[in-house]
Amino acid sequence: MAAFKGCSALVTGANRGLGLEMVKQLLEAQCSKIFAACRDTDGPNSEVLREMAKKNPDVITLVKLDVSDPSSIKESAKKVGSLLGKNGLNLIINNAAVLPQKTMLNATVEDMQNTFNTNVIGPLFVIREYLPYLKTAAKASGKPGMSCDKAAVINISTDAASMTIMPVLKDPFPLFPYSISKAGLNMLTIYTARDLKADEILCISIHPGWVRTDMGGDKAPIDARQSVEGVLSVISSLTEKQHGGFLDYTGKTMPW
């Protein structure tokens, strides 16, 4: 995908599932710098990512980042900032998330708080701590309008966040804390789009489809490769027309 050639990108939750596949495909698309962020850079769940980074040391940098911990976000931003050049950071993909399988009747206070910390407050502070680098990228680009190779925040959302779809969605499993948190993430998209418009930083929410990952389970109809091909293809063609929108991995507009 030509749009990503020479770009810099941060992907959270990059060690498995869709995040890992995004790193793979951004590498294939010739991104020049990929900051692959995960909370346990040395653990067994990051082995594949570590191997990829070892093979592509000029492109992939592993970054320790626990999105549920604001101080970890701050530290990671400092590290990434020290490695970025004068062109800043073009793309943030807020991908990391958790899905405790709980209902309205059995979700605990901890389930609700942990889910919000990771799925809403995490993306908010990632955007805030990395904002100076996005602004640098937007200014350095010299291109008019908005695009992902200029400066963009992509929030990975879900159809389960949609107030229109949720009432008729056949749940594969209980989604209560997750749905509510992702609806909150969608509102974060609306705020980000409004507040960063003057800086020409693009922001959307995107539903990646129901995908066979640890989160999606093995009954899901599509695999990570198909989902991420769709997501990146949609992202690569975004303009200011889609700014503040909610799309799916095929480019279809999602109902809020």
Ligand code: NDP
């Ligand atoms: P997985 O459960 O397979 O992967 C989740 C990723 O998030 C892991 O890398 C995990 O890291 C990371 N993560 C969780 N908590 C934190 C944290 N506190 N700090 C940093 N990283 C964290 O999920 P998917 O790959 O399937 O999902 C990716 C995105 O797509 C999510 O936003 C999800 O909501 C969304 N989505 C997925 C769908 C699906 O069908 N799969 C459907 C709709 C949306 P670790 O290994 O450390 O746990």
